[in-house]
Amino acid sequence: MNKTITLCLMDPPYESANTTTALRIVDAAIRQHVNVNVFAYEGAVALTVKDQAPHANPVHGTSVEEEKHPTTKDFVASLARLADAMNVNFDWVNCGLCVDERGTGNVIESARRGGPPDFLEMVSTSDASLVVPTRRD
Amino acid sequence: MNRYCFIASRCAVSGTGTQDLYRRAAVLARSGAAVSIYLVQNGVMASRPQVSNALDEAHAQGVRVFADDFSLRERGITASEMRPFVEPLAVDQWVRHALSNGAAKLIWH
Amino acid sequence: MNRILSIVTTAYRATQEEQDDAVLWVNRALVNGGAQIDFLLQGSAVNYAVARQDPAGLVIGSVAIERPAVPPADLLAAQDSGMQVFVDRDDVEALGIEPGSLERQFELIPKTSATALFEHYDQVWLW
Numbered sequence: 001m002n003k004t005i006t007l008c009l010m011d012p013p014y015e016s017a018n019t020t021t022a023l024r025i026v027d028a029a030i031r032q033h034v035n036v037n038v039f040a041y042e043g044a045v046a047l048t049v050k051d052q053a054p055h056a057n058p059v060h061g062t063s064v065e066e067e068k069h070p071t072t073k074d075f076v077a078s079l080a081r082l083a084d085a086m087n088v089n090f091d092w093v094n095c096g097l098c099v100d101e102r103g104t105g106n107v108i109e110s111a112r113r114g115g116p117p118d119f120l121e122m123v124s125t126s127d128a129s130l131v132v133p134t135r136r137d
Numbered sequence: 138m139n140r141y142c143f144i145a146s147r148c149a150v151s152g153t154g155t156q157d158l159y160r161r162a163a164v165l166a167r168s169g170a171a172v173s174i175y176l177v178q179n180g181v182m183a184s185r186p187q188v189s190n191a192l193d194e195a196h197a198q199g200v201r202v203f204a205d206d207f208s209l210r211e212r213g214i215t216a217s218e219m220r221p222f223v224e225p226l227a228v229d230q231w232v233r234h235a236l237s238n239g240a241a242k243l244i245w246h
Numbered sequence: 247m248n249r250i251l252s253i254v255t256t257a258y259r260a261t262q263e264e265q266d267d268a269v270l271w272v273n274r275a276l277v278n279g280g281a282q283i284d285f286l287l288q289g290s291a292v293n294y295a296v297a298r299q300d301p302a303g304l305v306i307g308s309v310a311i312e313r314p315a316v317p318p319a320d321l322l323a324a325q326d327s328g329m330q331v332f333v334d335r336d337d338v339e340a341l342g343i344e345p346g347s348l349e350r351q352f353e354l355i356p357k358t359s360a361t362a363l364f365e366h367y368d369q370v371w372l373w
Contacts, residue, residue: 005236013263014263014268015259015260015268016260017178017259017261017262018178019260020260020263020306021146021178021205023306024207024304025232027228027305027306027307028228028229028231028232029232029236032232032233032236034236057265057266058275058278059266060266062313067265067313068312068313069313070263070265070309070310075306075307078306078307078308078309079306079307080307081307081308082307082308128235128240128242130244130245132245148289148290149341150289150290150340151255151290151337152290178258179290179293182290182341182342185341185342188340188341207303210300210301211258211299211300211301212258212296212299213293213296213298213300218347
């Protein structure tokens with residue numbers, strides 16, 4: 001039987017290395033046939049916003065095509081596809097109240113709306129959980 | 138046996154609470170738990186010698202200290218300048234470590 | 247024109263996702279627009295002065311990060327555009343960084359001199 005891990009993410013996109021590391025952990029877990037739940041809380045709900053778009057970089061002097069800027073929504077969508085291919089469960093839940101106050105409700109199909117009860121259910125059915133807190137101190 | 142896997146993501150010198158994390162890991166190890174610290178992101182700066190006595194003490198108490206191989210490379214930290222007890226570890230190996238032998242308590246700092 | 251000292255104290259904050267250090271980036275953008283800004287690296291940001299850094303190769307799912315930030319290269323480019331780069335020597339020592347591993351073009355200064363630098367600028371920004 002596959003193991004399951006739940007992560008809680010809090011940082012908004014493009015502001016913390018925490019997200020990159022957390023998504024690397026998710027990637028590695030899926031590749032080891034581990035089911036993955038993610039509860040996106042606070043600014044992390046913006047990780048899956050559909051309207052994210054790559055941009056050119058005037059400081060680098062690169063065009064959109066040359067810059068190849070990644071988006072976090074593409075990371076998450078790609079992880080969902082990877083989970084499908086590996087036949088493991090991947091459940092990404094955005095905290096609904098956090099979404100409402102930020103106006104970030106237009107999200108990719110790989111993410112769904114939920115709340116703390118979903119997080120509790122995820123943790124209750126997981127072998128391990130990892131809270132990745134946002135820190136400003 | 139209780140297992141604890143700490144993830145230390147903050148700089149040992151400028152990151153608030155990092156020294157306390159090392160000390161907490163040492164206390165748990167002294168009490169008989171199996172404890173590891175995975176240095177990631179700016180946390181790998183503690184791989185260099187003489188940055189933190191508390192990390193030396195944690196290791197002396199039996200805490201295994203790993204460092205994310207990518208974070209090391211990203212910061213230009215080479216094996217020759219690392220403390221001998223810090224073990225480079227890829228993230229997939231850490232996932233295996235964290236979820237083997239009964240899942241551990243995973244604590245991010 | 248005001249002279250500005252930008253003190254960079256955080257490092258590698260989202261340099262993979264953003265493919266830049268956003269603090270270095272915005273200061274360089276301002277300089278490109280005519281501002282006079284110099285950098286002072288302190289805290290964990292002194293590691294930006296380490297010459298050989300390899301941030302390449304991350305892939306999440308099937309999405310590759312193809313142009314991750316290379317901070318020492320960005321700082322050298324900043325120098326080429328007229329910015330000075332100072333590095334806090336005390337913080338280099340505190341982090342156990344071998345001075346020989348640093349880019350030689352950056353100026354190492356003791357913390358006491360770093361504070362004295364403030365006198366030479368009209369504005370001081372602490373990032």
